[in-house]
Amino acid sequence: MTLIQERPARPEGGRLVDQFEYGLDAPICLTWELTYACNLACVHCLSSSGRRDPDELSTEECKALIDEFERMQVFYVNIGGGEPTVRPDFWELLDYAVEHHVGVKFSTNGFRITPERAARLAATDYVDVQVSLDGATADVNDPIRGAGTYDAALRAMANLQAAGMKDFKLSVVCTRHNIGQLDEFKAIADRYGAQLRLTRLRPSGRGADVWDELHPLPEQQRELYDWLVANGDQVLTGDSFFHLSAYGEALPGLNLCGAGRVVCLVDPVGDVYACPFAIHDRFKAGNVRDGSGFRGVWQEAPLFQELRSPQTGGACTQCSAFDACRGGCMAAKFFTGLPLDGPDPECVKGNAATALAGARTVPGTSQDHSHKGPVRNQPVPLTLMPTRTKPASACDESPLAPSPGWTT
Amino acid sequence: MTTTGTTARLLDLGEAWTLSGSVELRPEPFGALAYDFHTRRLSFLKSRRLVDVVRALGSRDDVAGALDDCGVAAPERPAYLAALGALADGGLIQRRADHSQEDRTP
Ligand code: SF4
Numbered sequence: 001m002t003l004i005q006e007r008p009a010r011p012e013g014g015r016l017v018d019q020f021e022y023g024l025d026a027p028i029c030l031t032w033e034l035t036y037a038c039n040l041a042c043v044h045c046l047s048s049s050g051r052r053d054p055d056e057l058s059t060e061e062c063k064a065l066i067d068e069f070e071r072m073q074v075f076y077v078n079i080g081g082g083e084p085t086v087r088p089d090f091w092e093l094l095d096y097a098v099e100h101h102v103g104v105k106f107s108t109n110g111f112r113i114t115p116e117r118a119a120r121l122a123a124t125d126y127v128d129v130q131v132s133l134d135g136a137t138a139d140v141n142d143p144i145r146g147a148g149t150y151d152a153a154l155r156a157m158a159n160l161q162a163a164g165m166k167d168f169k170l171s172v173v174c175t176r177h178n179i180g181q182l183d184e185f186k187a188i189a190d191r192y193g194a195q196l197r198l199t200r201l202r203p204s205g206r207g208a209d210v211w212d213e214l215h216p217l218p219e220q221q222r223e224l225y226d227w228l229v230a231n232g233d234q235v236l237t238g239d240s241f242f243h244l245s246a247y248g249e250a251l252p253g254l255n256l257c258g259a260g261r262v263v264c265l266v267d268p269v270g271d272v273y274a275c276p277f278a279i280h281d282r283f284k285a286g287n288v289r290d291g292s293g294f295r296g297v298w299q300e301a302p303l304f305q306e307l308r309s310p311q312t313g314g315a316c317t318q319c320s321a322f323d324a325c326r327g328g329c330m331a332a333k334f335f336t337g338l339p340l341d342g343p344d345p346e347c348v349k350g351n352a353a354t355a356l357a358g359a360r361t362v363p364g365t366s367q368d369h370s371h372k373g374p375v376r377n378q379p380v381p382l383t384l385m386p387t388r389t390k391p392a393s394a395c396d397e398s399p400l401a402p403s404p405g406w407t408t
Numbered sequence: 409m410t411t412t413g414t415t416a417r418l419l420d421l422g423e424a425w426t427l428s429g430s431v432e433l434r435p436e437p438f439g440a441l442a443y444d445f446h447t448r449r450l451s452f453l454k455s456r457r458l459v460d461v462v463r464a465l466g467s468r469d470d471v472a473g474a475l476d477d478c479g480v481a482a483p484e485r486p487a488y489l490a491a492l493g494a495l496a497d498g499g500l501i502q503r504r505a506d507h508s509q510e511d512r513t514p
């Protein structure tokens with residue numbers, strides 16, 4: 001990506017998507033990973049979570065950040081991790097956010113959603129819960145997320161339903177093994193009064209290690225697209241699949257990469273990244289502990305200024321589907337070593353095939369919090385071999401940003 | 409997420425309306441975001457003037473007064489009444505029985 005010297009001026013009126021390309025005064029979709037600590041070790045974890053970072057924001061720092069979200073009118077945050085409920089002050093921070101008019105949707109593997117907790121969550125409109133499940137059956141889910149995780153997720157949903165919580169989310173990362181289960185996922189969501197949310201597997205964090213074996217095959221992408229077109233109004237996707245819009249009819253949603261424009265991530269130590277799927281030094285804009293706080297990073301970071309311009313060059317701008325597809329996901333391109341202004345690795349027109357087959361440098365991660373030893377419930381992959389126990393070789397380093405290397 | 413724009417409903421010029429108690433507006437360069445904390449729905453107001461009109465609703469006797477306040481001339485009114493109708497359908501603004509400013513504590 002080249003640094004734009006002179007940014008074009010924001011147009012007056014017109015489509016929202018064109019407005020969003022120029023960024024907003026505050027994010028719409030802010031993800032806050034509260035901790036890298038996790039009781040599980042999912043093979044595809046986007047944030048390479050496992051162990052707590054000793055430099056995590058303190059309770060007081062978290063509260064100050066919530067105050068700032070309130071001042072900036074960040075209406076709600078998506079809290080993730082790691083497993084956020086592992087943080088001892090999680091429930092205290094949840095209450096604090098609600099008191100300060102910051103809604104919270106938090107993602108959980110469900111292990112800690114007891115009937116008592118479920119009742120507490122159901123008591124306020126300000127809190128929404130998203131339970132992760134990556135297979136509609138235990139034999140598909142557990143090899144990815146770990147032994148017993150299927151049962152734990154269903155137990156959590158049963159507890160939420162019994163507590164009267166409505167429209168909580170059942171969140172599924174679409175893989176090669178579960179594309180055939182979309183109707184079953186929908187049936188599970190319906191059974192618990194939940195809303196189905198489907199998202200894209202991106203080669204981020206540990207996901208990079210398993211992406212080649214797990215990402216949907218081309219014919220499955222078509223199957224997914226057709227399913228989304230048929231069921232679009234009943235499922236949420238977080239605008240994950242706009243690269244599939246190149247098949248024809250645009251999918252509902254904004255259809256643009258929101259990274260640094262309307263989307264960002266605050267990680268457990270306060271680092272601000274352009275997107276939750278772009279945890280890499282290349283996309284780090286600053287830290288909330290810096291002088292001007294989160295507002296300063298969001299509004300002034302040079303990286304974000306750079307991202308807030310429409311794409312004008314690159315191969316995709318010549319493509320007939322560019323208006324719908326926009327070249328796909330920046331993070332997916334980056335972590336597969338493809339040029340950021342070229343096609344998405346899962347380009348439905350097959351335009352990334354040559355580049356993927358050719359010589360490319362995969363940047364690797366710039367941080368890793370994976371458990372060093374075995375974990376209770378550790379996934380026993382049938383065919384997948386996560387490589388995160390091995391150190392990266394020097395050639396895995398990004399040409400764009402120095403990588404501090406892995407900790408193992 | 410919804411955008412305002414198409415609706416079957418036009419707001420009546422003589423009625424009194426106000427922003428719903430559970431809704432907050434956040435100004436943005438293109439207009440504003442409106443978020444309803446009850447329904448957790450986000451909507452987009454695509455013009456600054458519409459934002460001004462919505463804010464004015466609560467302190468004017470009727471819709472016509474709010475439009476006057478913001479200098480919305482006759483030819484533009486149908487578009488504004490349609491946009492307000494969409495906001496009303498989405499529950500973002502609500503009817504006021506009387507003509508006084510409503511208590512907006514959520
Ligand atoms: S980098 Fe990918 S996941 Fe992140 S906002 Fe852009 S398209 Fe979405």
Ligand code: SF4
Pocket residue numbers: 243246315316317319320321322325326327328342343344347348349350351
């Ligand atoms: S070439 Fe680019 S714009 Fe065209 S379909 Fe592929 S990724 Fe999308």
